[in-house]
Amino acid sequence: MNLSLMDQFLWVIFPYITLTIFVLGHIYRYNTDQIGWSAKSSEIMEKRLLRWGSPLFHYGIIFAFFGHVAGVLIPKWMYELLMVPDELYHFGAVYIGGLVGVLALVGLVILIIRRMTVSRVRLFTERVDWITIIVLFLVVFQGVYVTVIRNFLVGEFDYRSTIGPWFRSLFTFSPNPELMVTVPLSFQIHVLLAFLLFAMWPFTRLVHLWSLPLEYLKRRYISYRSLNFLRSFKLSKNKQ
Numbered sequence: 001m002n003l004s005l006m007d008q009f010l011w012v013i014f015p016y017i018t019l020t021i022f023v024l025g026h027i028y029r030y031n032t033d034q035i036g037w038s039a040k041s042s043e044i045m046e047k048r049l050l051r052w053g054s055p056l057f058h059y060g061i062i063f064a065f066f067g068h069v070a071g072v073l074i075p076k077w078m079y080e081l082l083m084v085p086d087e088l089y090h091f092g093a094v095y096i097g098g099l100v101g102v103l104a105l106v107g108l109v110i111l112i113i114r115r116m117t118v119s120r121v122r123l124f125t126e127r128v129d130w131i132t133i134i135v136l137f138l139v140v141f142q143g144v145y146v147t148v149i150r151n152f153l154v155g156e157f158d159y160r161s162t163i164g165p166w167f168r169s170l171f172t173f174s175p176n177p178e179l180m181v182t183v184p185l186s187f188q189i190h191v192l193l194a195f196l197l198f199a200m201w202p203f204t205r206l207v208h209l210w211s212l213p214l215e216y217l218k219r220r221y222i223s224y225r226s227l228n229f230l231r232s233f234k235l236s237k238n239k240q
Contacts, residue, residue: 003177010192011177015170018199025202026210038208042121049114056107063100064143067093072167076160090156098148105140112137132204135197142190150186157184163191 030037043050071093079089112133115121150157166179180188201207 003181007177007181010188011166011180012175014192015175015195018195019170021199022201025199026207029202029207037211038205040124040205042124045120045124046114046118049110049118053107053110053114056103057111058107060100060102060104060107061140064097064104067097067100071097071160072164075164075168094147094151094156098144098151101140101144101147105144108137108140128204132200132206135193135200139190139193139197142186142193146184146186146190150184154184157187159183159187163187 115125115129115133146157162179162183166176169176169179180191183191
């Protein structure tokens, strides 16, 4: 198949550029800005919307990530080897994947509303945060669209025979862009937006994903006491 220069750029050059920025950008950010390696929590500014939006988004996106691993990184022949019927796989991909995608999207929308309507949170938001939010919203929305809406309107598309092998071919340095040429436009947009997010990742608050506080699992509990409790404790001690 004769590929155009645009196809070569979109499905070979652009992915490698974004993945290179993703890796080198994290190394640079870690070596130059460890203090800023955090999500810059705004919990103290508003809790009601955060209490709903944050769990929905984070749990939804975590399960969606594992769904992408199962569908893109694991070859189709492994499911056949394990005798997993296509019907069962597609049920999980559409209904379970659609559910977690909707949860992530709803949570993200709540967080966006919170950031736009709560003045203190809005002032705390930098320009790069808005750009990140827009791209992240587009990625999640497009993912929900191809998983739920397109599936019911147009029909199922077996991305395990196209997007999956193409994506894995990038990591073996034998890219096969021909696989992406025939992929529906909605899936292509979702993939390209995801790679754009990869390129932005090291320079945004998303880097906090790699700073999981695993040491908290073995740390002893810390007891917090209110100021009134401490005053009462001090008075009772002085009386003694």
